[in-house]
Amino acid sequence: MLGSTHGTLTTDSRRARVIACGEQPSPVVHGRPAEVDDLDVSGRPLYADVPDLDRFFRPESVAVVGASDAEGRPNTGITRQLIAWAERVGARLHPVHPTRQSVFGIPCSPSVADLPEQVDLAVLLVGDPLPVIEELAASKVKFAVAFASGFAETGAEGAAAQTRLATAVRRSGLRLLGPNTNLNAFERFRDDLDGPAIALITQSGHQGRPVFAMQELGVRLSHWAPTGNEADLETADFISYFSEQPEVGAIACYVEGLKDGRSFMLAADRAARRGVPVVAVKVGRTETGARTAASHTGKLTGADTVVDAAMRQYGVIRVDGLDELQDTAALLARARAPRADGVVVYSISGGTGAHFADLASEAGLSLPTLSSDKQTELHEWIPEYLNVANPVDNGGHPVGDWRGRKIIDAILADPAVGVLICPITGPFPPMSDKLAQDLVDAAEQTDKLVCVVWGSPVGTEAAYRETLLGSSRVATFRTFANCITAVRAYLDHHRFVSAYRSPFDEAPRTPSPSFRKAQALMRPGQQLSEHAAKQLLRAYGIRVPREQLVTSAAASVRAASQVGYPVVMKASGAQIAHKTELGLVKIGLTSASQVRDAYRELTDIARYEGISLDGVLVCQMVERGVEMVVGVTHDELFGPTVTVGLGGVLVEVLRDAAVRVPPFGEDQARAMLSELRGRALLDGVRGGPPVDVDALLEVVIRVQRMALELGDDIAELDINPLMVLPRGQGAVALDALVVCR
Numbered sequence: 047m048l049g050s051t052h053g054t055l056t057t058d059s060r061r062a063r064v065i066a067c068g069e070q071p072s073p074v075v076h077g078r079p080a081e082v083d084d085l086d087v088s089g090r091p092l093y094a095d096v097p098d099l100d101r102f103f104r105p106e107s108v109a110v111v112g113a114s115d116a117e118g119r120p121n122t123g124i125t126r127q128l129i130a131w132a133e134r135v136g137a138r139l140h141p142v143h144p145t146r147q148s149v150f151g152i153p154c155s156p157s158v159a160d161l162p163e164q165v166d167l168a169v170l171l172v173g174d175p176l177p178v179i180e181e182l183a184a185s186k187v188k189f190a191v192a193f194a195s196g197f198a199e200t201g202a203e204g205a206a207a208q209t210r211l212a213t214a215v216r217r218s219g220l221r222l223l224g225p226n227t228n229l230n231a232f233e234r235f236r237d238d239l240d241g242p243a244i245a246l247i248t249q250s251g252h253q254g255r256p257v258f259a260m261q262e263l264g265v266r267l268s269h270w271a272p273t274g275n276e277a278d279l280e281t282a283d284f285i286s287y288f289s290e291q292p293e294v295g296a297i298a299c300y301v302e303g304l305k306d307g308r309s310f311m312l313a314a315d316r317a318a319r320r321g322v323p324v325v326a327v328k329v330g331r332t333e334t335g336a337r338t339a340a341s342h343t344g345k346l347t348g349a350d351t352v353v354d355a356a357m358r359q360y361g362v363i364r365v366d367g368l369d370e371l372q373d374t375a376a377l378l379a380r381a382r383a384p385r386a387d388g389v390v391v392y393s394i395s396g397g398t399g400a401h402f403a404d405l406a407s408e409a410g411l412s413l414p415t416l417s418s419d420k421q422t423e424l425h426e427w428i429p430e431y432l433n434v435a436n437p438v439d440n441g442g443h444p445v446g447d448w449r450g451r452k453i454i455d456a457i458l459a460d461p462a463v464g465v466l467i468c469p470i471t472g473p474f475p476p477m478s479d480k481l482a483q484d485l486v487d488a489a490e491q492t493d494k495l496v497c498v499v500w501g502s503p504v505g506t507e508a509a510y511r512e513t514l515l516g517s518s519r520v521a522t523f524r525t526f527a528n529c530i531t532a533v534r535a536y537l538d539h540h541r542f543v544s545a546y547r548s549p550f551d552e553a554p555r556t557p558s559p560s561f562r563k564a565q566a567l568m569r570p571g572q573q574l575s576e577h578a579a580k581q582l583l584r585a586y587g588i589r590v591p592r593e594q595l596v597t598s599a600a601a602s603v604r605a606a607s608q609v610g611y612p613v614v615m616k617a618s619g620a621q622i623a624h625k626t627e628l629g630l631v632k633i634g635l636t637s638a639s640q641v642r643d644a645y646r647e648l649t650d651i652a653r654y655e656g657i658s659l660d661g662v663l664v665c666q667m668v669e670r671g672v673e674m675v676v677g678v679t680h681d682e683l684f685g686p687t688v689t690v691g692l693g694g695v696l697v698e699v700l701r702d703a704a705v706r707v708p709p710f711g712e713d714q715a716r717a718m719l720s721e722l723r724g725r726a727l728l729d730g731v732r733g734g735p736p737v738d739v740d741a742l743l744e745v746v747i748r749v750q751r752m753a754l755e756l757g758d759d760i761a762e763l764d765i766n767p768l769m770v771l772p773r774g775q776g777a778v779a780l781d782a783l784v785v786c787r
Contacts, residue, residue, distance in 0.1 A: 086553045086709065087561075087754050090685065093550070094312040096286045097221065097279070102189045103231070103269055105137045105166035109158060109187070111178055112171030113141035113149045121171045124193070124229065125149060128169060131232040140165065158185050170194070175225060176211050183218035190215075191231070192224035198275050199226055212277040227274030230254060235268070236261045241518050242295025242379045243268035245288035247281050253300040253327075256368045257375065263515050265376045268293050280305040282313035285324060289317040295379030298371055299326040307356065307684030311707065314360035315550060321543040323378040325363045325535070327371050328353055352681045355705045359549075359714055361542040363535045370531050377521045377532040381495050383540050386464035388414040389533065390457050391437035393469055394477065399437030402469045402499075402526055409530045411537070413437075414462050427453050443481040450480060454488040464494055465533055469526060471501040473509060482509040489519040495536070497521045499529045545713075553709035554754060560585045561755045568759050569620075569786050575660050576625075577618045579782035583765065586748050590779045591666035602645040603638045605664035612636045612667045615644045616781075617652050619659040623783065626695060628655060634667065668778050672727050672737045673767035675703070676745055678753045678760055680787065686757025688750050690715075690742075692724045693767040700724070708750050708757070715746045728770070737770040741777040761787045 084093045110128055114121035125141065129150060132139040140163075141149035144156045155161050158168065158181040168182050168190045175192040182190055197208040208225065215222045223231070228251040243266040248254035251272045261267055268291065271284040281301055288294045297317065304310050317324050331350050357364050363378075365371050389411045393399035403413055415435050416424070424434040427449040432439045438457060444450040457466055468485055470478055482498065489496035498520055500510045505524070514522045523529035563585040567578055574582070580590045594605035595618060606613045617630035625631045629651050632644040645662055652659050675693030678686055684707045691703025704718035719725055719739065730736040745768060752763070762785040770777045 083555065085555065086550075087555060087557055088685070088757060090308050091312065092553055092555075094282070094286060094309060094316075096290055096316070097283045099189075099221075099284070099287045101166040102221070102223070104135055105189070107138045107140065107163055107165040107167075108132050109140045109142050109155075109161055109165045109168040110149075110171065111142040111158065111168055113143055113146075113154065114171075115146075115149045124171055127229060128232060131234075134234065137166075138163070158182055158187070161185060167191070176207075176214055179211070179214040179218050179220070179222075182220055187220055190220055190222050191227060192222060192274075192277075193227060193229075194224075195226045197225045197277070208275060208277050215278045222278040223271070224274040225277060227251070227272045230258075230270045230272040233258065233270055235270075236266070239264060239266035241266055243293050244375050244379050245269040245271075245284075245291065245294045245297050246299075247271045247273060247284045247288075247297065248300040249273050249276075249281070249302040250300060253368060257298050257372045260372050260376060264518065265372075265379070276305045280309065282306070282309040285310075285313035286316050289313075289320050289322040289324075294322060296375045297322060297324045298375035299324065299328075300368070300371070301326055301328045303330070304353065304683055307352075307681065307707065311356055311360060311684075312550070314357070314362050315548050318361045318543060318546050319548055323363060323375075323535075323539045324361070325365060325371055325375045325378065326357065327365055327368065328357070349681055351705055352684055352687055352707065355687070356684060356707045358717075359706060359710060361539060361546065363539060365531065365535075369525075370528055373523055373528040374532040374535050377497075377536055378539060380518060381521060381536055382493055384464040384537055385494055386462055387412050387537055387541075388460075388462040389465045389467060390414075390416070390460075390463050391467050391469070392440070392454065392457060393437055394440055394443050394474075394481065395471070396433065396437075396439040396441075398469050398471050399439050402467070403437045405526055406467075406530050406533075409534055411530065411534055416457075416460060416462075420456070420460050423456050424453060443477050443484070445476055445480045450484045451488060454484055455491075458488060458492045458494050458496075464537070465497065466494065467497045467499070467529060467533065469499040469501065469529075471499075473502050473504075473507045475507075475509070478507075479509045479513070482513045486513055486517040486520050489517060495521065495533075497523065497529055497533060499523045499526055501525070547711065547713075549709040549711050549714070552711065554751070557755055558586075558751060560587070560751075564752070564756055565759075568756070570759070572786055573620050573623070574784040574786070575618045575620045576616060576622070576782060577660060577663060578620075579763075579784040580779065582752075582784060583779050583782055586752050588745055588748050588765070588779055589776055590782075591668055593663050593665040595661040595663055596645070597661045599642045599645040602641050602662060602664050606635070606638065606641045609664055609666050613641065614663075614665040614667050615641065615648060616663045616665065617648045617657070617659055618661050618663045619652065619657055621657050625781075628657075630657075665780075668769050668780060669771065671769045671771040671775075671777075674742060674770055674777075675764060675766040676742075676749050676768050677765060678749060678757060678763040680757065680761055681707075686753035686760070688746065688753050690718050690746050691722060692727070693765075697766055706750075708753050710750065712743060712747065715743050715750075718746070719743075735772040738773050738776055739770075741775075742768070742770045745777050745779075759787055761785045 084091055086092050112121055113125045140161055141152055141154040143154050146154045148154050164186050166188050168187045170192045173194055196204055198205040230251045245268050246254050246257050288297050391399050391402050413436050421434050428440050432441045564582050567582050577595045592609045596602045596605050613635050615632045635641050648662055673694035675691050675697050677689045681687050687705050687707050689703050689705045692700050702723050704721040706714050728737050728739055764783040765779045767780050769780050
């Protein structure tokens with residue numbers, strides 16, 4: 047189920063009343079009642095307001111509840127830091143303590159109610175913030191920060207305490223950061239750096255330190271949101287807010303668990319619409335990582351494949367390490383949009399160039415061969431015996447004259463080149479010094495991306511510390527891998543946003559005519575028989591074989607003659623999950639006697655196994671194609687999800703599948719197919735014809751509609767196999783399993 051923050055509609059009756067009768071719906075979209083037009087057909091929100099966090103990050107007045115100046119008290123150091131921060135941002139600070147007249151010489155109020163003015167932000171340095179929330183609400187405080195721990199990260203008792211806190215906050219109308227957070231929002235940010243900034247979101251304060259430290263390398267940071275346990279304000283709120291800030295060039299996130307799948311998708315959608323890159327480390331790829339994250343923040347980490355798919359749908363760039371996070375976010379924040387996708391590797395060593403080119407090509411970067419005219423031009427300054435096709439090997443960058451800059455400018459002038467990468471595996475002065483300066487000078491004169499990998503383990507060289515890091519136009523990396531990861535993300539991001547169309551704009555808001563037919567087939571808490579499951583597919587226009595459900599041997603013979611030989615016969619009953627393993631499927635029957643015998647054998651097996659049947663299906667035998675699986679499952683964070691993959695009896699062995707979270711368009715359905723390892727099977731292999739990919743995509747889109755309209759009623763739906771026939775002949779659902787919630 048999705049989180050109660052958005053009040054998801056999960057019953058058909060409520061959904062029908064809202065749509066048909068105009069009843070005021072109960073969902074809340076970030077603090078305001080949702081209108082009917084704000085909801086998709088499942089009752090989930092299609093829009094989220096951007097929270098106004100200006101007064102959180104730049105308050106005019108601040109109250110510190112629990113302020114202290116007593117030596118040895120933990121709150122004393124925090125109070126001192128907040129006083130310094132308030133002075134930097136120009137905020138008036140008011141200590142609050144029931145027994146103190148003043149704190150660090152500042153007059154102290156005994157309670158929030160006694161504050162001399164209405165404050166924008168209250169920082170709660172108390173063990174239990176719950177009793178203070180009502181006081182803050184009465185005083186019309188806009189924001190509060192709760193540092194206290196001991197909530198959902200500690201187990202069931204702490205989770206109950208966090209629920210009580212979240213409920214009180216919702217009633218109060220204020221917005222809360224935390225609990226289990228820290229002082230990262232109130233750090234000292236450098237104000238002497240120019241250019242687009244990185245906005246940082248972390249659920250663990252320590253994990254944001256490497257990104258924050260990039261200011262010392264000249265990379266600007268504008269905000270840091272340490273979200274903690276997210277009883278109220280969550281990662282999605284800050285993504286939405288940061289994507290609207292003109293100074294933010296990229297958003298960097300460290301995420302341990304998402305609070306609500308739909309709110310995250312809406313926030314990522316907002317960033318994608320505005321072209322703001324979001325780069326994220328999301329822990330929980332493994333069972334151990336997921337378990338540790340839960341113990342730290344008390345969050346559901348979500349099925350990692352679903353989280354990964356949702357990020358991919360909305361262009362969120364997922365990286366693994368904090369070093370990748372900082373390098374990728376910095377590049378995306380500062381680099382201009384690419385003029386071309388081509389990457390040229392320029393190196394003073396043939397071995398270095400070849401090594402880097404191998405890694406870059408393996409990662410999917412395009413390294414085009416430079417034209418013969420361009421190679422001839424480069425050989426004016428580079429000896430003929432050196433390769434300049436790409437990688438460009440200069441044999442040693444010219445030091446004593448102008449030729450080095452000429453080489454770089456000539457490469458950048460090629461219209462097929464969008465990125466120039468120069469790997470310098472170690473300092474070799476004065477050659478490496480001159481090379482670094484020429485690269486910086488060229489970067490200042492071009493709108494194309496220039497990257498340098500400075501591989502020296504020392505990192506104290508003047509060419510690195512002063513020349514390269516002193517330029518905001520050169521992207522400098524310390525490793526090949528991080529450079530390649532960042533450049534690939536840079537090209538992918540701009541390709542993605544240039545073609546992006548929000549799926550929320552086209553999401554259905556009212557039920558299709560199929561919905562009522564399908565609703566009548568639902569059996570809450572039960573598994574449908576294959577016959578009933580196929581009726582559900584028919585209701586949504588998904589093709590199934592000609593078939594009849596029979597209850598006698600004589601009827602099976604009549605059905606076979608009407609369906610047409612050869613036929614397939616299957617036992618049909620609500621308790622049957624794997625018919626093949628039980629011997630409850632007979633294929634290739636070509637005569638009445640075979641059909642009669644098959645009927646008796648199937649019913650005998652069912653009787654022996656204690657399986658209740660609603661009958662036996664006599665089905666058309668479909669010619670061989672490519673067996674696929676298309677299905678729906680229900681994720682705790684994101685709700686219904688749609689899966690497509692290679693199907694048949696080996697589906698659980700091959701595990702070759704792709705997943706998406708509705709709503710999504712045909713472009714994402716096609717992208718799902720491209721992610722399959724067995725994608726080539728659809729194009730025809732070993733002389734086989736290509737299959738009807740368009741028909742397969744249509745089934746995926748129709749199943750998505752089922753997921754949207756029935757996803758809260760369906761625990762599991764599997765069409766397996768979906769036989770995809772040769773091009774132009776369609777796709778047929780040969781079997782289906784439906785389990786109702």
